Amino acid sequence: MRWIYQLFEGVHILYKTTDQGVAEMVLNLNAVRITILSLMGPVYQKIYEDAA
Known part of the structure; x- marks a missing residue:
């Protein structure tokens, strides 16, 4: 599990603020x-899907 956590660091x-509100973007997947x-x-x- 330690390796998994380190991989996701x-x-x-x-x-990001938009006209519709706040949008979430996942970076580095x-x-x-x-x-x-x-x-x-x-x-x-x-x-991670909700923020993608």
Whole structure:
């Protein structure tokens, strides 16, 4: 688990103000991180999906 947490250290969520309110953008998600999220299950995928 330590390796997984360290791998996600580079992932950030950017909050940007728009005319519709505040938009969230996930930064630095790559193929490896997306694969790990899919293996961890839908709960974790939803956390990053909502902000993508």
